[in-house]
Amino acid sequence: MRGLFASSPALGPFAALVVAVVFFSVATDTFFNLDNFSFVVQQSVVIGTLALGQTLIILTAGIDLANAAIAVFGTVLVTRLALGGMPSPVALVLGIVGCTLVAALSGGLVTRLKLPPFIVTLGMLAVMTAVTSLYSQGTTWPVPDGLLTVLGTQLYLFGQIQMTIGMGVALVLFVVVWVMLARTAWGRHVYAVGDDKEAARLSGINIDRTLLSVYALAGLVYGIAAWLAMGRTPTADPNAYQTGNLDSITAVVIGGTSLFGGRGGVAGTVVGALIVAVLRSGLTQMEIDSNYQNLATGVLVIAAVAFDQITRRRSA
Amino acid sequence: MTEPVLAAKGLRKRYGRVTAIDGADFELYPGEVLAIVGDNGAGKSSLIKALTGALIPDAGEMWLDGKPLRLHSPIDARRYGIETVYQSLAVSPALDIATNLFLGREIRRGGFLGFLRLLDRPAMRKQAREQLDALGIATVQDITQTVETLSGGQRQAVAVARAAMFGSKVVIMDEPTAALGVRETEHVLDLIKRIRERGLPVVLISHDMPAVFEVADRIHVHRLGKRAGVVSPAEVSMSDVVSFITGAKAVPV
Numbered sequence: 001m002r003g004l005f006a007s008s009p010a011l012g013p014f015a016a017l018v019v020a021v022v023f024f025s026v027a028t029d030t031f032f033n034l035d036n037f038s039f040v041v042q043q044s045v046v047i048g049t050l051a052l053g054q055t056l057i058i059l060t061a062g063i064d065l066a067n068a069a070i071a072v073f074g075t076v077l078v079t080r081l082a083l084g085g086m087p088s089p090v091a092l093v094l095g096i097v098g099c100t101l102v103a104a105l106s107g108g109l110v111t112r113l114k115l116p117p118f119i120v121t122l123g124m125l126a127v128m129t130a131v132t133s134l135y136s137q138g139t140t141w142p143v144p145d146g147l148l149t150v151l152g153t154q155l156y157l158f159g160q161i162q163m164t165i166g167m168g169v170a171l172v173l174f175v176v177v178w179v180m181l182a183r184t185a186w187g188r189h190v191y192a193v194g195d196d197k198e199a200a201r202l203s204g205i206n207i208d209r210t211l212l213s214v215y216a217l218a219g220l221v222y223g224i225a226a227w228l229a230m231g232r233t234p235t236a237d238p239n240a241y242q243t244g245n246l247d248s249i250t251a252v253v254i255g256g257t258s259l260f261g262g263r264g265g266v267a268g269t270v271v272g273a274l275i276v277a278v279l280r281s282g283l284t285q286m287e288i289d290s291n292y293q294n295l296a297t298g299v300l301v302i303a304a305v306a307f308d309q310i311t312r313r314r315s316a
Numbered sequence: 317m318t319e320p321v322l323a324a325k326g327l328r329k330r331y332g333r334v335t336a337i338d339g340a341d342f343e344l345y346p347g348e349v350l351a352i353v354g355d356n357g358a359g360k361s362s363l364i365k366a367l368t369g370a371l372i373p374d375a376g377e378m379w380l381d382g383k384p385l386r387l388h389s390p391i392d393a394r395r396y397g398i399e400t401v402y403q404s405l406a407v408s409p410a411l412d413i414a415t416n417l418f419l420g421r422e423i424r425r426g427g428f429l430g431f432l433r434l435l436d437r438p439a440m441r442k443q444a445r446e447q448l449d450a451l452g453i454a455t456v457q458d459i460t461q462t463v464e465t466l467s468g469g470q471r472q473a474v475a476v477a478r479a480a481m482f483g484s485k486v487v488i489m490d491e492p493t494a495a496l497g498v499r500e501t502e503h504v505l506d507l508i509k510r511i512r513e514r515g516l517p518v519v520l521i522s523h524d525m526p527a528v529f530e531v532a533d534r535i536h537v538h539r540l541g542k543r544a545g546v547v548s549p550a551e552v553s554m555s556d557v558v559s560f561i562t563g564a565k566a567v568p569v
Contacts, residue, residue, distance in 0.1 A: 204420035
């Protein structure tokens with residue numbers, strides 16, 4: 001049994017997700033319903049995508065406290081550029097490049113100055129929050145319609161299932177990152193660096209280059225999260241997603257990725273993000289106070305990390 | 317006399333007032349197992365680091381197949397076909413055996429999928445399997461299992477297999493039996509013999525006298541930062557070698 005969990009680490013979280021869905025379907029009349037499922041997924045798209053970038057960094061035994069702040073900076077940057085008359089595609093590309101560069105700067109500080117990722121990204125969180133606040137002049141800007149909000153467009157699959165274009169984009173992004181991690185040498189190196197840095201170095205892996213590429217790719221993912229966020233709410237609000245960093249870490253950890261690096265992956269993160277959304281939606285429909293929702297999420301995070309610790313200790 | 321595969325003359329390395337290598341010489345001949353023995357602090361590790369590019373000597377020369385050799389990093393040494401099994405093992409516990417064998421030297425798919433940098437996992441698994449079979453590592457059944465599920469001896473076997481797989485000139489092993497039990501030690505010594513059978517010379521750094529006497533063709537005694545001499549295990553006893561190491565007896569020339 002333990003071997004099974006070790007070989008496919010997303011299995012435990014997936015079982016938990018199934019249990020939660022079954023439980024809420026039985027406990028409420030409203031939960032088991034395609035529209036509700038669609039709503040749950042739509043709600044988890046932005047945090048889920050932030051968690052995708054976060055997963056990459058946590059796999060290298062790092063952490064990114066600035067991810068949501070970077071994405072919010074992205075929304076304000078793109079919106080102000082577009083409102084200033086720049087064509088939307090150019091503004092969007094510049095925004096995504098901007099997010100990539102900011103995250104790569106974190107990666108540069110981690111690799112060049114050998115600073116702990118926690119401290120670097122804590123600093124970047126404060127810096128980016130301030131930069132965004134100054135740049136937005138403290139107000140919320142309306143996102144121009146069109147390309148920038150297109151990901152919020154709703155479609156009906158088979159005339160039944162409500163979807164957004166953003167859901168499709170996020171899905172493709174997850175699949176691409178999954179393939180990169182599981183099926184390329186780069187992906188194997190990301191795991192090796194997170195697992196045992198010294199062993200990776202002696203195997204001839206360029207640790208700094210691998211880490212830098214991880215932060216840059218995470219930044220690119222945050223940029224796409226910014227695009228998704230503008231589709232979801234067509235405003236660029238400097239105060240949005242203030243707990244996005246912690247929510248994304250929650251999704252990653254519940255999804256079974258180890259904070260010690262080298263174990264886990266994006267499949268678990270999808271499940272982790274869905275578990276949080278299902279829990280929130282289900283408890284809301286059971287008319288349980290949102291404070292208890294936070295409490296339940298907190299307990300789940302601790303349980304997930306404890307499970308990780310125990311399985312590691314036994315296998316070591 | 318045949319030409320040494322790997323040789324060094326007059327190597328020196330100083331760290332401030334400490335002399336780690338004090339004019340050391342070294343020769344490794346084709347197809348032999350050369351043991352390096354010496355007390356802690358005698359400079360065995362420094363000598364090995366110089367031969368594997370982990371340390372750049374202040375003076376002295378090295379040759380590989382008779383050609384002058386200059387190493388700037390361990391990656392350099394690997395490029396020349398000098399593979400090292402480190403005492404710390406250098407395997408990634410969370411990755412599977414096949415991935416570990418190819419870590420840093422993965423095989424890509426051909427054509428467009430290769431352009432997309434996708435890995436050829438079947439080819440890597442097949443070669444990994446062949447390599448383990450060729451070395452008689454039968455205890456490992458599933459090469460897709462993670463290294464952390466293996467015993468210490470099996471992990472050592474994976475590290476040795478990797479070195480044997482990519483080492484085209486020399487395989488260097490730093491204390492490969494230090495952390496192992498009796499049976500696992502036997503197993504690693506068998507691996508060393510198999511590598512020698514393939515014609516690949518092995519440098520074995522070890523404190524384990526019975527192990528040295530079992531596999532070594534020649535014993536390089538290192539003392540006070542240089543080579544005190546080379547002896548044949550057929551001509552001296554274990555206690556003689558211990559005396560050479562401590563300096564209680566002079567090494568016969």
